[in-house]
Amino acid sequence: MISEEEDLIHHLRKMAITKRLNFLIGSGASKPAIPLMSEFSDRNDKTANQQLSERVRSLSKIIGNNIRLNRGSYQVLQKVEATLTNYKEFIEKIIHLLELSNSRQTPKSVNIFTTNYDLFLEKAVDEVSKNKRLIFNDGGKGYLTRNLDSSNFNQTVSYKGLNDNYISEIPSISLIKPHGSVNWLRNEEEVIIKHEVVDEPMIVKPTGKEEQDTFMNNHFHEMLRVFQLELDKPQSVLFVLGFSFQDxxxxxxxKRALKNPELMIYVFGFSESDRELYLKNLGFVSELSNFKILTPMNFDEKFRTKMNDDLNKEDWFSFTLPNLSKILTVDSWEVK
Incomplete structure (x- = not known):
């Protein structure tokens, strides 16, 4: 007899394969390399916001340009490598899901929306693409000079046999960053996507005025428009991780997207207390039929991580990006 936990895992995997797949990734996914905003505090002449921005830029330089750290920064390098490994495993599982999906029913594509402006996802895709056939779309248009253009999304690419004897859709990942990126450079009315971290990146900083800053800038607004349009499509599913809905x-x-009865949203909380936090931030009294919050208690030990911050305290469980990747690990027999 299948347990309730096993039934949930099978259901989530089926949704990921048979629906239009979307992810919303927040700052919690880039730990342990990048702490949350709440873990910084104003000190000396730098605000918490400035410290976070500097951390994101410096670590993005490491992963983007393969800068070697000195021995004194070994712990930082370990955290960067651990975080990058988490993202790489996540991308690998997504590609495998798309390979198993039926392109006649749903496109072999996934949208990853992230409010993070680091380069972990870009680096992870770059590494995975060395061994996997995939298309990566970050909204860039051009070759030597790549301009951000939201119309560049919603593309499908197929591989044609050498003898034109078959056509096979190639799995594709669209990365949409509504809060900007450390490799975005403003050039008058355009945004140029660079291959390296720029000195004054075009980003929305966590100042508490994100809503105002986002809608004042046309490019950020366009990224959110893509987000809204994707969630309005029929037979869509959105998996949310590391995002607390404080934006x-x-x-x-x-909340607007949930009016689409064919949309299903699953939010994965880091700890048990996140359930109430998410409901509070969204102004919900309880979950909805198409909005479900899943915390560590919803999964058995195989799909959650045992934690213990203090030897004198009891163990507790968390849910992080590697746990989600494990849930998305689907065998071919499961889709038959």
Whole structure:
């Protein structure tokens, strides 16, 4: 007899394969390399916001340009490598899901929306693409000079046999960053996507005025428009991780999108207390039929991580990106 936990895992895997697949990734997914905003505090002449921005830029330089750290920064390098490994495993599982999906029913594509402006996802895709056939779309258009253009999304690419004897859709990943990126450079009315971290990146900093900053800038607004349009499509599913819905403008879009009866949203909480936090931030009294919050208690030990911050305290469980990757690990027999 299948347990309730096993039934949930099978259900989530089926949704990931048979629906239009979307992910919303927040800052919690880039730990342990990048701490949360709440873990910084103003000190000396730098605000918490400035410290976070500097951390994101410096670590993105490491992963983007393969800069070697000195011995004194060994712990930082370990955290960067651990975080990058988590993202690589996540991308590998997504590609495998797309390979198993039936392109006649749903496109072999996934949308990853992230409010993070680090380069972990870009680096992970770059590494995975060495061994996997995939198309990566970050909205860039051009060759030597790549301009950000939201119309560049929603593309499908197919591989044609050498003898034109078959056509096979290639799995594709679209990365949409509504809060900008450390490799985005403003050039008058255009945004140029560079291959390296720029000195003054075009990003929305966590100042508490994200909603105002986002809608004042046309490019950020366009990224959110893509987000809204994707969630309005029929037979869509959105998996949310590392995002607490404190960004009110995105929370409003989530609430609006839930009016689509064919949309299903699953939110994965890091700890048990996140359930109440998410409901509070969204202004919900309880979960909805198409909005479910899943915390460590919803999974058995195979799909959650045992934690213990203090030897004098009891063990507790968390749910992080590697746990989600494990849930998305689907065998071919499961889709038959």
């Amino acid at each position: 009110k403008h995105i929370g409003k879009m989530i």
